[in-house]
Amino acid sequence: METTTDNGKTVAIIAYITLIGWIIALIMNNGNKTALGSFHVRQSLGIMCVGVILAIISGIIGIWILSTIVNLSLLVFWLLGLISAVQGEMKPVPVLGEQFQEWFKGI
Template sequence: MDNYTVKEGKTMAIISYITWIGTLIAYFMNNEKRNSFASFHIRQAIGISLFSLVNSVFLLKYIGFYAAGFISLGLLILLIIGLIGAAQGEQKKIPLFGDLFQDWFKGIA
């Protein structure tokens, strides 16, 4: 990937990691003019946001507050890893789920 693509998509990539609203904003910004770097990070952010939603709605109810809190902490760490990668201009997949997110959401962003 060339430096121009990274430079052009870096803002959208960073925005995508700022809550699920940022993910939506970055998604719509990227729809106008597709950027492969931004799309990569948007897919990662969508996956983290969906896992966070599942954790908040279902797991909190069924496995308890402390276990869901531990999972939330892990998701926060994954989010920070993705954000740092976007800020540094790297297409670095998040640990454990990065390949899955790229495969699952390849048609979205």
Template structure:
């Protein structure tokens, strides 16, 4: 398990660097280099990025500083939670949406 974490840690960290980082991490985590740790964090990061883009589009129509700032703060907290977990070698799902992301991206 420790070897799996150390082997996949850099891929897991890269996955949190925007949507492009998640796509790069998917390619880094191919068959011969695949680790469960990296796959877990790729699913989390990809889910955060996609939900940010989809929900951000809808929040943009709110035309309210309070709604927009609350959305960005919520997204940033989820991102920090996942990123810190990846750097510390932990596999904890992000609050609220983490288990859902693990289910819908289970093939990664």
């Protein structure tokens, strides 16, 4: 049987595994809320939202180098979030991580 800490870490890690993983993590976290799980569900949602917005903007602008930079930046943020989740830490991703916590505090 998992402890609350183990459940939070599991939710935190799953939150970064695609949109389907995020949905599963959200459902798991709603069933047994933990601070760690909620933190990473919000971080992952923020990264995904920013990714979609920046993909749309770079697609409209049509500059492939901008799109490449955006994708690499998002990959780095995703990796930083995932590493933090695996380590059981609540480190916000650079630039907007603190804002994600504020914007999505209802989750």
